[in-house]
Amino acid sequence: MKLAILGVGLIxxxxxxxxxxxxxxxxxxxxLCRTETSMNRAMDLGAVDFASSNLEKVVGDADFIFLSPPVLQIIPLVEKILPFVKSGAILTDAGSTKKFICESMKKILPPDIYFVAGHPMAGREKSGVSAATPDLFRCKAYVLVTEENESAAQIDARRKLIEILKFTDARFLTISVDAHDRNVSAISHIPHLAAAALVNLLEESHEDLDSCAKMIGGGFKDTTRIAESNADMWADICMTNTDAILYHLSTLE
Amino acid sequence: MKLAILGVGLIxxxxxxxxxxxxxxxxxxxxLCRTETSMNRAMDLGAVDFASSNLEKVVGDADFIFLSPPVLQIIPLVEKILPFVKSGAILTDAGSTKKFICESMKKILPPDIYFVAGHPMAGREKSGVSAATPDLFRCKAYVLVTEENESAAQIDARRKLIEILKFTDARFLTISVDAHDRNVSAISHIPHLAAAALVNLLEESHEDLDSCAKMIGGGFKDTTRIAESNADMWADICMTNTDAILYHLSTLE
Incomplete structure (x- = not known):
């Protein structure tokens, strides 16, 4: 069994x-790693058997391809690897918004390559392979998106994917694309934006940062922990879930 | 040395x-406890030597009086105990906003009774004496408010108070009333309001709570932990720090 991981970071x-x-x-x-340093680190940590920046070498013979770059980089990457992906391969992703990715995939994937949209709810405020841990997914929700009128082959692809992913000990659930994107807006995207805004507020309100820092307690720390998350990733999320996020932001206001 | 604690809850x-x-x-x-049950619990836990709902018995001979009810209940309580407070006694409080309390105290206290406004930054999302722990203040900020042109007697009262409070192992700092109220708005009051709004959002946005609950991860939990804090206490805080809170809320928006 061969698995290609495109983006050997935290997830x-x-x-x-x-x-x-x-x-x-x-x-x-x-x-797939960009630099020599990240290739060595991924192999040294034991996260992969072989690391390279060469797309063909990484995806050439893969049965499963796991896509974990930020949301807006996923489709351009898939367009680049498609010439090397073998027939029957199953692609899955870990993007935090699903509608944009699912609709784009439909336009570019040939019928003999399958895509199962996924979202392991296991982010952290740290990023990079150095923050990776084999227990990251344990007992966390792992969403797999379903659509109406799926083909038997699509259902079979999802079943095969779960056969491997089950070793993460995640709690799998299936949900529609629209419900996924609305739910994550309310339980994840808006909390992240609120946390970032609370941190920015300290600077923009022109209070004395020195005495504020001395007074900060567990409440502020916990409430703003996720504000340290990867900014590129969150920019992409905001760009691809605008309807739900704007609706929830105005409800929050 | 005799200390009266009015409100034997978490703090x-x-x-x-x-x-x-x-x-x-x-x-x-x-x-000072309201009910027989809370008196027994406070004594059983060893938080006080003697508990009663009788004001005179509790404050009668006290050198120090620690006021820890919600902000808006402090001044009415002080008005009730004043006839029994001995000359030279030092009052202090644990209220989360200071301007309202300091200004009100000046109007009602006779010159031979001292007030040192305090704020141990050691709140939790739990309340009540059952959540109390002897290490609650350890390494937490403990603010003591200073004013311009303080009398020697006032400075001496603060020094005497610190002589006792130092056993909490808190990190003491002094700050002006206005700076305190602005700082806590930015680092505590607004985060609490944001956390409460994030929880309310789940209900008001009409998403499917069942699937949201399954998908919730550490980010939502940490960001909203303090939303479970005592509601009465937070209502009083909002009522007595309106200028800073409204200014920061509009910056946050």
């Missing part, structure tokens, strides 16, 4: 660590 | 536990 790296621990030599994992 | 109870542990029989602590 992709944790998946690699987890599956190598559970399956050992039964799985061969390749990883 | 008052923790102070009692801490000082009894540090000072043993060198301190005699009385506690």
């Amino acid at each position: 992709g790296g944790s998946l690699g660590l987890c599956l190598k621990r559970a399956l050992g030599d039964q799985i061969y994992i390749t990883g | 008052g109870g923790s102070l009692g536990l801490c000082l009894k542990r540090a000072l043993g029989d060198q301190i005699y602590i009385t506690g």
